[in-house]
Amino acid sequence: MKIEERRSTHVYRQKRMFTKEELEERESLCVHEQPAYCNAACPLKLDVKALAAALAAGDFDKALALYEKITPFPHILSTGCEAPCESSCKLGQLGEGIAIRELERAALAYGAKPKGASLLRKKQQSAAIFGADLFSLFLAGELVKKRYPVSFYCSQKDGLSLVKDCAPWLSQEAAEATAGLLNELDIAFKWGCEPEAAYWEDREKYALIAAAWDTARTLYPGLETDEAVMVCREQRLITGSTRGVLDSAFGAKRAALSADRLAQHLDPGNTRGEEGSVATRLYTSLEGVKPSKRIPVKDMDSAMAEAARCIQCHCDECIKGCAYLRHYKKFPRILTREIYNNVSIIMGDHMMNKPINACALCGQCSVLCPNGYDMAEVCHIARQNMVSTGKMPLAPHEFALMDMLFSNGEAFLSRKQPGFKKCSYVFFPGCQAAAIAPATVRAAYLDLCRRLDGGVALMLGCCGAIGDWAGRYELYGETVDFLGKELGELGSPEIIAGCPSCKKQLLSQGRESVRGIWEILEELGLPETAELRQRPMALHDACGARGDAKTQESIRRIAAKLGCEIRDTPYSGDQSPCCGYGGLTQYTNREVAREMTESCLERSPLPYLSYCMACRDRFAREGRESLHLLELVYGAAADNCPDISAKRYNRLGLKQQLLKELWGEELKMEDLGFEVEYTPEAEERMDDRMILRSDVIQVLQHLRESGEAVLEEDSGLFVTRERLGNVTFWVKYSETEKGYLVHSAYSHRMTVVNRL
Amino acid sequence: MADKNYYTVDPEGKLMCMKCRCKLQKGKAKFMYLDNGFPVELPVCPRCGFVYVPEELALGKVLSVEKALEDK
Ligand code: SF4
Ligand code: SF4
Ligand code: SF4
Numbered sequence: 121m122k123i124e125e126r127r128s129t130h131v132y133r134q135k136r137m138f139t140k141e142e143l144e145e146r147e148s149l150c151v152h153e154q155p156a157y158c159n160a161a162c163p164l165k166l167d168v169k170a171l172a173a174a175l176a177a178g179d180f181d182k183a184l185a186l187y188e189k190i191t192p193f194p195h196i197l198s199t200g201c202e203a204p205c206e207s208s209c210k211l212g213q214l215g216e217g218i219a220i221r222e223l224e225r226a227a228l229a230y231g232a233k234p235k236g237a238s239l240l241r242k243k244q245q246s247a248a249i250f251g252a253d254l255f256s257l258f259l260a261g262e263l264v265k266k267r268y269p270v271s272f273y274c275s276q277k278d279g280l281s282l283v284k285d286c287a288p289w290l291s292q293e294a295a296e297a298t299a300g301l302l303n304e305l306d307i308a309f310k311w312g313c314e315p316e317a318a319y320w321e322d323r324e325k326y327a328l329i330a331a332a333w334d335t336a337r338t339l340y341p342g343l344e345t346d347e348a349v350m351v352c353r354e355q356r357l358i359t360g361s362t363r364g365v366l367d368s369a370f371g372a373k374r375a376a377l378s379a380d381r382l383a384q385h386l387d388p389g390n391t392r393g394e395e396g397s398v399a400t401r402l403y404t405s406l407e408g409v410k411p412s413k414r415i416p417v418k419d420m421d422s423a424m425a426e427a428a429r430c431i432q433c434h435c436d437e438c439i440k441g442c443a444y445l446r447h448y449k450k451f452p453r454i455l456t457r458e459i460y461n462n463v464s465i466i467m468g469d470h471m472m473n474k475p476i477n478a479c480a481l482c483g484q485c486s487v488l489c490p491n492g493y494d495m496a497e498v499c500h501i502a503r504q505n506m507v508s509t510g511k512m513p514l515a516p517h518e519f520a521l522m523d524m525l526f527s528n529g530e531a532f533l534s535r536k537q538p539g540f541k542k543c544s545y546v547f548f549p550g551c552q553a554a555a556i557a558p559a560t561v562r563a564a565y566l567d568l569c570r571r572l573d574g575g576v577a578l579m580l581g582c583c584g585a586i587g588d589w590a591g592r593y594e595l596y597g598e599t600v601d602f603l604g605k606e607l608g609e610l611g612s613p614e615i616i617a618g619c620p621s622c623k624k625q626l627l628s629q630g631r632e633s634v635r636g637i638w639e640i641l642e643e644l645g646l647p648e649t650a651e652l653r654q655r656p657m658a659l660h661d662a663c664g665a666r667g668d669a670k671t672q673e674s675i676r677r678i679a680a681k682l683g684c685e686i687r688d689t690p691y692s693g694d695q696s697p698c699c700g701y702g703g704l705t706q707y708t709n710r711e712v713a714r715e716m717t718e719s720c721l722e723r724s725p726l727p728y729l730s731y732c733m734a735c736r737d738r739f740a741r742e743g744r745e746s747l748h749l750l751e752l753v754y755g756a757a758a759d760n761c762p763d764i765s766a767k768r769y770n771r772l773g774l775k776q777q778l779l780k781e782l783w784g785e786e787l788k789m790e791d792l793g794f795e796v797e798y799t800p801e802a803e804e805r806m807d808d809r810m811i812l813r814s815d816v817i818q819v820l821q822h823l824r825e826s827g828e829a830v831l832e833e834d835s836g837l838f839v840t841r842e843r844l845g846n847v848t849f850w851v852k853y854s855e856t857e858k859g860y861l862v863h864s865a866y867s868h869r870m871t872v873v874n875r876l
Numbered sequence: 877m878a879d880k881n882y883y884t885v886d887p888e889g890k891l892m893c894m895k896c897r898c899k900l901q902k903g904k905a906k907f908m909y910l911d912n913g914f915p916v917e918l919p920v921c922p923r924c925g926f927v928y929v930p931e932e933l934a935l936g937k938v939l940s941v942e943k944a945l946e947d948k
């Protein structure tokens with residue numbers, strides 16, 4: 121198996137990730153942008169949530185502006201509205217909901233109105249309203265807002281008596297304020313007239329005619345009107361009956377929209393868009409929210425305090441749990457759309473390549489999301505898609521892929537237990553366990569051989585997850601076949617996986633029987649080597665064990681037997697976040713991987729106990745005391761923070777040791793014929809730059825054959841290079857008695873050639 | 877027409893090819909990646925043609941161009 125960079129930025133191939141319908145279906149799962157419960161309940165579409173936010177921040181002017189947007193007569197509405205928003209308030213499920221009308225009144229009392237008149241041009245068609253009721257009054261306000269010249273015929277003799285007749289509950293102060301607003305509006309009032317008589321006399325003068333409901337029924341007894349649009353089509357009369365204050369205000373809004381349609385000689389039912397209250401699919405967690413009571417609003421401070429009780433309902437369950445989503449500050453819906461577009465564009469910058477490759481594919485989001493949004497699947501499909509169109513750069517994944525090839529090549533080992541022709545089991549510890557904790561793996565294997573009947577074979581290798589995560593489906597397929605062949609040669613025994621991710625991966629390959637070593641240990645009991653530790657530890661569940669309650673429980677029982685006092689952390693069990701290794705994030709985006717690790721560790725100050733070697737390693741690297749369950753079971757420690765080269769030597773060393781110890785085979789390590797030493801700076805740089813000692817050695821071997829090197833006079837060091845696969849490696853060295861001292865190493869993927 | 881060079885490094889007589897025992901000189905070279913070419917001037921051995929890519933160049937400009945191309 122070989123990996124070659126075959127990408128060209130001049131090859132334009134493209135394939136959809138999925139259909140538009142599927143995209144929309146996936147997107148619709150995310151309810152982040154659904155309206156808050158209060159907003160959804162308001163037929164006038166007041167942005168209650170924003171109003172509360174403005175007030176909580178002390179911005180009364182903004183709150184007033186939001187409120188005035190929905191009604192011409194705020195005093196009437198804020199005192200008379202039946203307020204379905206209040207009964208829908210989420211907080212009502214716990215304690216008392218927000219006193220939204222009180223907040224509206226506070227906005228009105230303390231907010232200042234912006235100056236300046238409407239910039240809209242006055243409309244040509246004029247409108248007349250005959251008769252006064254709450255509906256016709258609101259309608260007058262709505263029509264003025266739409267810039268129709270409005271005439272208003274009523275029996276009242278002035279604004280104040282009009283307001284008092286329509287809204288008798290208003291205080292004197294509020295009634296006067298409303299009458300003041302009315303006077304400011306550009307309305308031609310025909311005071312003290314008889315509306316019915318005026319209607320027959322004047323109606324021809326206007327393009328649009330509306331009437332109060334009682335007036336309309338006197339004019340046309342038995343009149344029928346379409347309440348959805350507040351129009352009586354036969355008479356072309358805008359009118360309708362309403363029940364209550366909010367319904368009058370909402371009826372006036374529907375009527376004003378109908379006026380627009382009639383003015384354009386369209387049917388009033390035409391293209392109206394969404395009106396009224398809506399059903400919301402929003403999900404908002406009340407976890408951590410304490411029930412509270414209303415704060416009586418008496419002044420600005422108490423209004424701000426009441427508004428501050430509002431929890432600004434929204435859904436961010438996934439973001440709260442996932443460091444990756446937090447890093448990119450995007451909700452799955454947006455992210456999916458952008459990824460979809462990224463994959464669909466042919467030329468130009470693919471801005472989403474990084475996010476596509478940074479997801480841990482851990483599946484936490486699908487557990488946290490109330491609708492099971494599966495971001496992992498989206499990113500995984502996107503990766504496979506990019507691989508299939510040749511759009512996936514090799515650089516982000518190459519190191520990991522080469523590591524997989526190494527695990528299943530040079531470091532691979534598959535053997536039956538000595539003395540057994542047929543084995544009932546095969547132990548599959550996983551590539552990370554062998555890389556990080558070879559002594560633990562050895563102890564585990566020897567224990568299984570000793571205590572299990574029927575023979576236990578050993579297979580050191582990689583389950584293929586790396587190729588799968590990288591989206592390299594061909595390579596992954598070859599790996600699956602390879603493992604199948606090797607397992608077949610062992611007689612297809614039951615697999616004992618050392619790692620929950622391997623278990624999951626192997627099961628997904630259709631391997632018949634796979635169990636975790638923890639399940640076996642529960643059957644056999646703990647070995648004598650078990651180190652009992654009476655101490656509290658935080659248990660980190662592996663993302664490979666998500667949805668695998670049996671494994672999670674088994675691990676807890678074993679930990680308890682070991683004496684650990686397990687403290688479950690927030691987001692444990694199925695909700696566990698990824699340590700930063702999953703999905704190859706560790707290789708593609710160190711920054712995001714680090715944030716993932718930190719976010720795991722933030723959950724508890726205790727030492728961490730885990731059951732995936734990659735988690736164990738990443739936590740240790742962040743400086744936390746970190747243990748793998750098997751380290752305790754076998755009293756055999758993992759290496760502390762081995763570098764990338766050590767992780768390879770560990771795998772090779774384990775193979776070599778076990779071959780010799782158990783099968784009496786000597787694995788010849790190639791004798792180089794020279795020695796290589798490294799300065800501490802060189803070691804640090806190589807680990808950071810993902811350059812292996814074996815890479816450096818190959819470059820030096822080439823140097824010995826070719827003699828190609830350059831002397832830098834300034835530093836007195838030699839520099840040589842060799843292209844290995846898709847990368848050119850450079851090594852800066854000085855000569856020693858037995859070989860070389862490496863001072864630095866660097867690499868690039870570009871090739872460099874002479875030009876004449 | 878004058879060549880467009882994306883980058884120039886002058887060895888200033890401070891680099892020596894160990895194989896040919898002669899000083900590297902400023903010479904024409906080309907970086908290639910994912911089917912894109914970038915003409916540059918780098919220290920080149922006049923005899924054997926060894927092209928030297930300094931560490932700062934590899935970790936700086938070369939890396940950033942690689943990354944940009946990978947996301948094209
Ligand atoms: S959890 Fe995330 S993906 Fe799911 S609905 Fe909420 S915001 Fe959307
Ligand atoms: S808590 Fe705030 S955002 Fe949520 S429903 Fe109540 S008023 Fe609306
Ligand atoms: S990192 Fe995990 S939780 Fe976050 S989006 Fe990816 S799969 Fe979901």
Ligand SMILES: [Zn+2]
Nearest residue numbers: 893896921924
């Ligand atoms: Zn030369």
